[in-house]
Amino acid sequence: MIRQLKFPHETEVKDRSAAMIVRAPELLHPETARKTQRMTVHHCAALRPRVLETPSPSIRHTLRSLAKRWLALDEEIKKLVPMVEQLIMKRAPHLLGEFGIGVDSATEILIVAGDNPERIHSEAAFAKLAGISPVPTGSGKTSGNHCINHGGHRQLNAPSYRTVIVRMQYRELKEA
Secondary structure, three states, X not given: OHHHHHHHHHHHHHHHHHOOOOOOXXXXXXXXXXXXXXXXXXXXXOOOOOOOOOHHHHHHHHXXXXXXXXXXXXXXXHHHHHHHHHHHHHHOHHHXXXXXXXXXXXXXXXXHHHHOHHHOOOHHHHHHHXXXXXXXXXXXXXXXXXXXXXXXXXXXXXXXXXXXXXXXXXXXXXXX
16 A cells, blocks of 8 residues: 555656746746745746736746646645555554654655565665675675675665664754
8 A cells, every 4th residue: 555655656746846946037036036945836826827929928827837736746745645654654653763764764665675575584684685784895804894785675775875864964963
């Protein structure tokens, strides 16, 4: 069920990014200069179409259309996230209890783990699958030198990486 809900979520996030109004043209620049991304989208969605006789009205029409699409996709995303979170809480609530693991990361972990149950028989096997296990380096004459195994499952490696980055940033903020 989580996998089925993840697919539309991923496509909607991708499409919302594609519909993003990066920078309104000079025509609207004074009106949108100091607005946040969401405020700019709402502003553009409220633009009124005009008669298409010059480039300016066509730009307004395009911005309005893209903004409305962005808002519709954003609403769909907001509906899916709690549904996925509820499924994760039923199946593996301990994942969301771990610091730095959010709904997206937990979703990816559960999907990959569900696809590979025969490969995950220990923490070491999970680390190897995720591509975060140590691999010995060197010629064999030295001991204790290791690097990270980069041969793991990319969809499982990504949430592991994000979790580490969140934890490192939190630690840096805490120490500052």
